[in-house]
Structures are given as C-alpha cells and as structure tokens.
Amino acid sequence: MKCSNNLKQLSLGTINAADTNNTNLPPSIGLYPSTGSPAPRNSDGGLFLHILPYIEQDNLYKASLATPEPNDRNGGLPTYSQWTTPIQQSHVKAYICPSDYTQSDGSPGHASYSNNGQIFRHNYNWGRGLSRYPATIQDGTSNTIFFTDKLAQCNSGQYPNNYWPDWGPVISSDDVGDPVGPNAPIFQSQPTVAASSSQANCNGGIASSPHSGGINVALADGSVRFVSPSVSSPTWWAAMTPAGNEILGSDW
Numbered sequence: 001m002k003c004s005n006n007l008k009q010l011s012l013g014t015i016n017a018a019d020t021n022n023t024n025l026p027p028s029i030g031l032y033p034s035t036g037s038p039a040p041r042n043s044d045g046g047l048f049l050h051i052l053p054y055i056e057q058d059n060l061y062k063a064s065l066a067t068p069e070p071n072d073r074n075g076g077l078p079t080y081s082q083w084t085t086p087i088q089q090s091h092v093k094a095y096i097c098p099s100d101y102t103q104s105d106g107s108p109g110h111a112s113y114s115n116n117g118q119i120f121r122h123n124y125n126w127g128r129g130l131s132r133y134p135a136t137i138q139d140g141t142s143n144t145i146f147f148t149d150k151l152a153q154c155n156s157g158q159y160p161n162n163y164w165p166d167w168g169p170v171i172s173s174d175d176v177g178d179p180v181g182p183n184a185p186i187f188q189s190q191p192t193v194a195a196s197s198s199q200a201n202c203n204g205g206i207a208s209s210p211h212s213g214g215i216n217v218a219l220a221d222g223s224v225r226f227v228s229p230s231v232s233s234p235t236w237w238a239a240m241t242p243a244g245n246e247i248l249g250s251d252w
Helices: 002-020 058-062 235-240
Strands: 029-032 042-046 077-081 113-116 146-148 154-156 187-189 200-204 207-210 215-219 224-227
Touching: 002 113, 002 146, 002 224, 077 235, 146 207, 154 224, 200 207
Parallel strands: 042 077, 154 200, 187 207
Antiparallel strands: 029 042, 113 146, 146 215, 215 224
8 A cells, every 4th residue: 555655646746846847858868857958956867756746745755956967968067967966865654555575774775666768768968858647647557657666776778777866767778778568578576586685587678567466557657557467469569659649448
C-alpha cells in the first residue's frame, strides 16, 4: 500500500508540474521548465529532481540552488542542480519502496521507481525536447504508464543503479539503448541478489518489482494498478507507448 501511494504521488506531482509549466512534462534528464536552452532557475537533472516541489519536497529542492551549478549546463545562471550535496546525499521517502531489498542507507539518492522513457525524453540543446500533457498521450492517459516499480540497484543495463538525481530511473528508452518494442521483456519479478552484493540480478533498463505476484504501475491519469507477470509483451508495450494506436489486450 505504501508503494502504491508513492507511485500515485509521483504521477500526480508530474501532472501538476505540467499544469504549472504550460503543459510541458518534465524530461527524464535535462533542463526544466525551459525547452532545452539555459534560463534562470531552471532545474538540471533527472525527472525526480524536477518534481520535488510538486511532491512536498520544496525545501530540498531550494537547497539545491547553485550559481553556477558545479557541472554547468545552464549557462552559468542560477540552477536547481543535481550536482549539489543536498540532492546527492538525500533519502526521499516518496522515492523508496519499503519492499525494495536493494535499498541501503549507505546509498543515498537511489529510487525504487522508474519513469517511462517513451514519454520522458532528454532535454538539453542536443535532446529531444519536452513531451506535453495530455497532448503527447494520444492513446489515453488511463492506458499509458508513467511510472513503475524498479529496484534501486541492478547489475546490468545502461543504468543499473537507479540514481534518481540523474538518468538512473529511466526504462524502455531508445535514447540510451534499452530493450524496446512489442517483443521486449515486460518486467523482472523479484530478481535475486548475488551473495555479498547489494545488486540484484536485473537489467536496469527494464522495470523490476520487489513484490510477489506482479508490479505496481502508475498511469498518466494518476491512477495506480497492479499488473500480473502473465501480461503479454505486446500488451505491456502498448501501455508504455503514448501514441502507438495500440489497444490494450484482455490480459491487461
């Protein structure tokens, strides 16, 4: 229940961010709310940084303000930055699932959730830009995944560590070479942890669940549901794509 509530908070916070910023959704990584170009008081980092003010974490967000930011990608302007100590050393309760057995007090800045790389792209000058809410979600907000469970630490994939100040939470992203398409794996159920390791045997580019019997997903309308591992790959992919014109299968 706690995990489901966290995911609902993330989804609603993301919708609120778009409502506040001319329908522009935050990116999976990049500048926000500008459309990739430097601007005063942009935030620079991953999606979970951008939504902090919208999930009652405004004090942490404000503590990240730097001029210029340590790794300057915002033109030397005041920036809420992932490269600051308060962000990198944080443990945000809304980002941590109590069932995530790869979470550790010694690994701050790690989340137990992912964001859908088919919607949340990268937004620097060389990036793809920002998606819009609800215009980008042409398949319907109740049929499209925003967030899923994802273990804090995997041992393979482009981003095995789910380090949320940066690009760690992204899954199913062709921007970074994750497995994508109707034949791609759905999600990983309770992957094991190797002896003397905090990392699970999972691919960080695919959703992963610490729960028995399925995975929590937050949809683009703010609702949360529990999906069975018997769901087919085409149905799972149809729920990941925002404008693929697919119809969710009966196994959804």
